[in-house]
Amino acid sequence: MRTLTYAQAIREAHAQLLALDARVFVIGQGLWSPWYAGSSLEDLDREFGRARVVDTPVSENAVTGMALGAALAGLRPIVFHPRMDFMLLAMDPIVNQAANWSYLFGAPGAGRSGVPLVIRAVINRGGEQGAQHSQALHAMFMHLPGLKVVMPATPADAKGLLMAAVADPGPVLYIDDRWLYAESGEVSAEPFTVALGEAAVRRSGSDVTLIGISWMARECLRAAGMLEREGIDAEVIDLRSLKPWDKERVAASVARTGRAVVADGGWRTAGASAEIAAEIGERVFDHLLAPVARVTLPDTPAPASRTEEQAYYPGAEQIAAAARALLERGTAGRIKRAAA
Amino acid sequence: MRTLTYAQAIREAHAQLLALDARVFVIGQGLWSPWYAGSSLEDLDREFGRARVVDTPVSENAVTGMALGAALAGLRPIVFHPRMDFMLLAMDPIVNQAANWSYLFGAPGAGRSGVPLVIRAVINRGGEQGAQHSQALHAMFMHLPGLKVVMPATPADAKGLLMAAVADPGPVLYIDDRWLYAESGEVSAEPFTVALGEAAVRRSGSDVTLIGISWMARECLRAAGMLEREGIDAEVIDLRSLKPWDKERVAASVARTGRAVVADGGWRTAGASAEIAAEIGERVFDHLLAPVARVTLPDTPAPASRTEEQAYYPGAEQIAAAARALLERGTAGRIKRAAA
Amino acid sequence: MRSETAWLVERWQTMTLIRRAEERIAEMVETGEVRCPCHLYIGQEAVAAGVCAALTTADTVWGGHRSHGHYLAKGGSLAGLFGEVLLKATGCAGGRGGSMHLAAPEVGIPGTVPIVAGTVSLAGGAAFAYKLRGEDTVAVALFGDGALEEGHVHESMNLAALYRLPLVLICENNLYASHLHWSERRVADNLYRAGEFHSVPGERVDGNDVVAVHAAAQTAVKRARSGDGPTLIECRTFRWRGHVGASFDLDVGVERRGELAEWLPRDPLRRVADELIERGVLDLERREQAINDRVNTAVEQARAAPQAEPEPYMERQEALCAR
Amino acid sequence: MRSETAWLVERWQTMTLIRRAEERIAEMVETGEVRCPCHLYIGQEAVAAGVCAALTTADTVWGGHRSHGHYLAKGGSLAGLFGEVLLKATGCAGGRGGSMHLAAPEVGIPGTVPIVAGTVSLAGGAAFAYKLRGEDTVAVALFGDGALEEGHVHESMNLAALYRLPLVLICENNLYASHLHWSERRVADNLYRAGEFHSVPGERVDGNDVVAVHAAAQTAVKRARSGDGPTLIECRTFRWRGHVGASFDLDVGVERRGELAEWLPRDPLRRVADELIERGVLDLERREQAINDRVNTAVEQARAAPQAEPEPYMERQEALCAR
Numbered sequence A, B: 001m002r003t004l005t006y007a008q009a010i011r012e013a014h015a016q017l018l019a020l021d022a023r024v025f026v027i028g029q030g031l032w033s034p035w036y037a038g039s040s041l042e043d044l045d046r047e048f049g050r051a052r053v054v055d056t057p058v059s060e061n062a063v064t065g066m067a068l069g070a071a072l073a074g075l076r077p078i079v080f081h082p083r084m085d086f087m088l089l090a091m092d093p094i095v096n097q098a099a100n101w102s103y104l105f106g107a108p109g110a111g112r113s114g115v116p117l118v119i120r121a122v123i124n125r126g127g128e129q130g131a132q133h134s135q136a137l138h139a140m141f142m143h144l145p146g147l148k149v150v151m152p153a154t155p156a157d158a159k160g161l162l163m164a165a166v167a168d169p170g171p172v173l174y175i176d177d178r179w180l181y182a183e184s185g186e187v188s189a190e191p192f193t194v195a196l197g198e199a200a201v202r203r204s205g206s207d208v209t210l211i212g213i214s215w216m217a218r219e220c221l222r223a224a225g226m227l228e229r230e231g232i233d234a235e236v237i238d239l240r241s242l243k244p245w246d247k248e249r250v251a252a253s254v255a256r257t258g259r260a261v262v263a264d265g266g267w268r269t270a271g272a273s274a275e276i277a278a279e280i281g282e283r284v285f286d287h288l289l290a291p292v293a294r295v296t297l298p299d300t301p302a303p304a305s306r307t308e309e310q311a312y313y314p315g316a317e318q319i320a321a322a323a324r325a326l327l328e329r330g331t332a333g334r335i336k337r338a339a340a
Numbered sequence C, D: 001m002r003s004e005t006a007w008l009v010e011r012w013q014t015m016t017l018i019r020r021a022e023e024r025i026a027e028m029v030e031t032g033e034v035r036c037p038c039h040l041y042i043g044q045e046a047v048a049a050g051v052c053a054a055l056t057t058a059d060t061v062w063g064g065h066r067s068h069g070h071y072l073a074k075g076g077s078l079a080g081l082f083g084e085v086l087l088k089a090t091g092c093a094g095g096r097g098g099s100m101h102l103a104a105p106e107v108g109i110p111g112t113v114p115i116v117a118g119t120v121s122l123a124g125g126a127a128f129a130y131k132l133r134g135e136d137t138v139a140v141a142l143f144g145d146g147a148l149e150e151g152h153v154h155e156s157m158n159l160a161a162l163y164r165l166p167l168v169l170i171c172e173n174n175l176y177a178s179h180l181h182w183s184e185r186r187v188a189d190n191l192y193r194a195g196e197f198h199s200v201p202g203e204r205v206d207g208n209d210v211v212a213v214h215a216a217a218q219t220a221v222k223r224a225r226s227g228d229g230p231t232l233i234e235c236r237t238f239r240w241r242g243h244v245g246a247s248f249d250l251d252v253g254v255e256r257r258g259e260l261a262e263w264l265p266r267d268p269l270r271r272v273a274d275e276l277i278e279r280g281v282l283d284l285e286r287r288e289q290a291i292n293d294r295v296n297t298a299v300e301q302a303r304a305a306p307q308a309e310p311e312p313y314m315e316r317q318e319a320l321c322a323r
């Protein structure tokens, strides 16, 4: 199979969607320039015309609302926000309108057509950009009923989840990460979809389950490599979808390993990691040999200086350390508790 | 001591703040009419003048930004959003600006003045208002560093937390609930503050800890009453502050009781309840006799019909049932695990 | 402009239907039978009737919290309206929304929602879709004077002008946004000029004159259909009841008696009726009776229908969010 | 309008300072010494210099992503600027923000941030505070042509007019928002009219003419100080470098060579220098040398300063969020 980068895979998904389905169009900021989207949208305007690949004024709110209206009128829009931070200006159309609309008027099967809107948001952080250009806000959206959220970590998923999102009755928030754009991997040249809501086991293991979201799934794999050298056998799950998320697969794994580290590139408090940890605690309580560990950003806005960024963003080292700590804990507490 | 309703207590806090501190002003929608704020702002405009009690056009974004600017210029604004749903239009000034500003430029002690902004948002749901007029979005804000979040459940806290919020270097999001407006309780007539970040133990007990947020704290107390009649002794903690939240007090209680039910009026997935459950799982793992239970809204937008609302909003019954289930579970799983 | 009598009778019928249906809803609010918040349109009927008369079934209208009139004028089913305000499973939104959430996609009402100005950009997006597909369908956004205070409406106007979208913007200026008079919310009384900066031409009409509203709407719709882009029409009107609920002449916290007394004689419905009587139309009473019968039947149908129940909705919705 | 020579020399100094400092930053971007994204102001110096000359120290200016010029013209410290772009603990934001986050409250710069239009409403709020306290301070919002596409700027204009706030709105129209020319973003070239609907008077000036900018700003500031409310000034100008970074005549994906060739001869700095030379000012070279020396010293100071370090910031910030 061919190898593509993550950014190329996103671009290919767009190109195939635009080619295969006349209802698909792309709208948002930075579509006619590589500055905003890297190569992930490169030259789509030349290939498919600027009527279907629309670079817009700086009007996040109305542009997102327009995409929603177009979806309700039968198109399959992908509305693009080159940074998640900017998308905060579009919370009304996303939360009040799109997410609720699917319940109020959109329920497919009730004679209505669903809300086939895909919102694409990019996490674009680091590089000394500072607090307003670094936010990874996926947990806020994971909280919302009526909205699906996917966060691909590999080139194949970047393509397959985008195609699945467009095919879904929606609305779907598709979040990609600039840090992954240069990662490469095998991607089928054919159009294909990856089921929304299904996690992927990237590595089987028996001692501890590392659950990663987006970039952090890659870091979990790196951490598993480090741990392997120490004789620790880690299972790695790439969550891929945040809403719905694959509770069954995660629970089954942790029931087997008895230990879990959740690694997320968002903040800790009330983040995606909290949900996953809470659910594991509830579902596999009797099998847990140690508390679920969370590896996340600290609860502070993003710094700018390179040295501060290095301290701010956790990675494989922190994940491996968390896993080690769980194993070192042994099962002592467990026994104490049972005796109580 | 006098008895006030929750709404009266909010009003009294405003009146005392306006009377005591010339820097305080109130701005937002519905300040000159009881329709939007119930009696919680009644006649403040007559008492303090419309220059300091400002009812605005329907411009949530700019009004919130103006309040922030006024705070940075040395005033102590309380910006009012009569419904949390409407506040979604003001996410940019709240998240991108206010929350990050405190880190970027506002750190008190670094020669800067902080961001003394109070944002007040009302949860106003039920009454067949439907999905866009019922959202309790506090978890989204709890996730944000740089922003404090309080949710009073009693008249005394409604007053004391508002006064503390205005005194704080900020920014603080103050969330009140229309369902509580008619609740009454003792409130000191003097100005006073309730420390941000401190939970309150509303009832001591030894079998299970019920942790409630806002309206659900009241429901926890009701549930404790039901459980008492069945011989179950529940401790009730009213969280009061969501960010920071009182991890120590909650952990200490659950370490003692071994069982916890978290009751929140928001959605389940990635909600406030997830954070609390995750943190309990991490802090008191060795003392937990059963998984932490969550009583929340189901993951669906709010319905409108009264019968659907009754099924949608959980209360004391569901909390009591969750507590019972934890107790019925016994410690069997625990022992099984210890043996593993 | 003189209209065909038959045409005018139809407008009168539409307006009468709205008036009678809403009077009925008002009663049901007062008795407590209707519990969801209802924002009545009484006094503004000429706007919906005039605008919708300029549209085909395929054209879409996008309303807000005060949309009973839009829904009925565009052809939404009466039983669906009563069902919805009673939160019945037979309501036009399946009893999932109530008065503030009406929909009838089959006649061009994709959904009305109560976030002020919430559907303006959506209407723009629908217009975008019509244009991209090369259809000559038109989208119409109806909103209040307060809605122009939401900045994104200005964004939408710029986008609509830039892309020459087949969009018609109808501002129903009833002078108030809830309890606040326009003069408490802005400096100038000039809403028809809201789009000027963005090259959206504007016009002001008497919103209580169905013929004038229709004429302006027709021009704007024609412009939209022929690819010349959006138009804004400010319709001056007045709501007779409170901002929400059934109360007649008082808003919460606001005395508007004097103003109402000026507006009552400008009753848009009376005006059409007088004109028709003058033209010798003799059967208005009979027609009114027929409308009353339709309303009664719809109410009874709605009453007999089952309440929207938790189970199907929770399952369906959780299924949407689950795998 | 003829200006005092001494006054004009000061403007020339300010503009030269901005030019030289930014040229230096451009070099440091090219060598990789500066890593944070820098949006250079070169070509637009007359706006900042002209506007800030109309202000007192107490007056505040609120900028955005392209605010080096605003910061220096208002009196922000040069060492603080270089410290910040190098993310040093001595930076004007403590090294917590970089180029896009400058602050110098002591001279009236509460903070500049890179969310487009993000500080416009904040400036309005500051103006609200000045007015409520009865001060005659003025707040000035500086933003680009792209910022007027954010709807909330229109909300802010309405609020400022309604409350007659001492606010001056400066739109630096450099014809582009990142890679998009204005004509790709709107129909008409009329930004000075953006506030008309809200009763905010507007004026257009040559943004490369410091005297013209100053005159317009002075009138607006006077209006604001005397309680007559906000004014919008559109300053026509052009940025010489790319949207971000140091590249001279190309934007990512956009060829602007031809346009730049037209604008280079309109160099705002050259214009003032020519005028001064004509008036017989002989010591510009000496003064320029002094400015270069200041820049060199500031760079060396910044280089010598310690990097902003994780520990104090994390502790301080977590303390803010903890009890």
Ligand SMILES: Cc1ncc(C[n+]2csc(CCOP(=O)(O)OP(=O)(O)O)c2C)c(N)n1
Binding pocket: B029, B058, B086, B089, C039, C065, C066, C114, C115, C116, C143, C144, C145, C146, C147, C148, C174, C176, C177, C178, C243
């Ligand atoms: C975004 C938002 N902000 C505030 C409200 C509260 N609200 C409901 S109706 C209304 C007034 C709307 O006035 P207008 O647009 O003139 O419509 P009218 O009620 O007069 O028909 C307001 C402010 C809301 N529903 N949505």
Ligand SMILES: Cc1ncc(C[n+]2csc(CCOP(=O)(O)OP(=O)(O)O)c2C)c(N)n1
Binding pocket: A029, A058, A086, A089, D039, D065, D066, D114, D115, D116, D143, D144, D145, D146, D147, D148, D174, D176, D177, D178, D243
């Ligand atoms: C809310 C928001 N949307 C988008 C961006 C991305 N962005 C950064 S600068 C810019 C262009 C701004 O153009 P203009 O306002 O004309 O200022 P200029 O760069 O020309 O000085 C854009 C769109 C942003 N920073 N903030």
Ligand SMILES: [Mg+2]
Binding pocket: C144, C145, C146, C172, C173, C174, C175, C176, C177, C178
């Ligand atoms: Mg109105």
Ligand SMILES: [Mg+2]
Binding pocket: D144, D145, D146, D172, D173, D174, D175, D176, D177, D178
């Ligand atoms: Mg520009």
